[in-house]
Amino acid sequence: MTPPVPAAPVDPDEARRRVLEELAKGEYHRDDGFLSRVLGLLEDWLDSLSGGAGGSSAALIVIMVVIAVVLLGIGLLVARRSGRLRRDTALGVSSRLDADPVLSAEELRRRARAAAGESRHSDAAVLGMRALVRDLQERTLSEVTEGKTAHEAAAEAALAFPALRHRLLRAADVFDTAAYSRHRIDAKSAEDVVRLAEYVAEATPRLLAGEDA
Incomplete structure (x- = not known):
């Protein structure tokens, strides 16, 4: 052998x-x-x-x-x-900030408010953060790129709304919890994100040095 x-x-x-x-x-x-x-x-x-x-x-x-x-x-x-792996199976919406189809900030806010009213707190938090980011994109205050994180978007938003920095970073924390962990989002945390998105939509951003009014 x-x-x-x-x-x-x-x-x-x-x-x-x-x-x-x-x-x-x-x-x-x-x-x-x-x-x-x-x-x-x-x-x-x-x-x-x-x-x-x-x-x-x-x-x-x-x-x-x-x-x-x-x-x-x-x-x-x-x-x-990238949002391809999630551990919270209760989330019923995409956690990508640039998810397709691209919806307007107004539509995302409407869906976030509806989710909050139906006690889908994780969905409400994710949709609220996506609405906030989309609103900034529509006003050319931020650009959403593939793989961009909620914290990166919040840091950019804080440049235009410095008084909201703490609330923006907190919203990013809630988004990450809803999108990537097993922990459930409570009603207050979800409501805070949705209200922040609604407030930013009506707020006037701080103009950076050199910009015309």
Whole structure:
């Protein structure tokens, strides 16, 4: 009986190169700040390991398992940040700020108010935040891009409405809870987001330096 041919040893440098090429793909860079730090730390770690691995199969297996776990974690993060992965099955509307079809701020406010009246608090909070962001976009005070978070939108809105900064950031917290966690939104939190969206729609933004009235 012919003994099995042993697998060719994997070059540690070649394994490292393939992993880094995979991590460098665009889908892993939705959150550039966080993922860039992760990639930098991973590259430094691989540099330190590849020098002492000495072609050991056991060492390579450990390295590849750890890398697989890191890739899985990054994939889950991207999925949650893009709204593709939700843990709160009670949410009945899209949590994406740029969800299709694109609805007007007025229509989103109407739907948010209706959801609040029907005690669909998570839906009301999400729709309220989407209405607020859409209103700012319609008034060219903010731009909604793919992957933009509620906190990023709230920070931009605070530039035009500095007196509302705390309420805007709080609304972003409520949005994230409704969209990405198992926790339920209470009636008051949902109502606060809906009222904030309605208030911002009627408020006059602060003009930035250099802008004409």
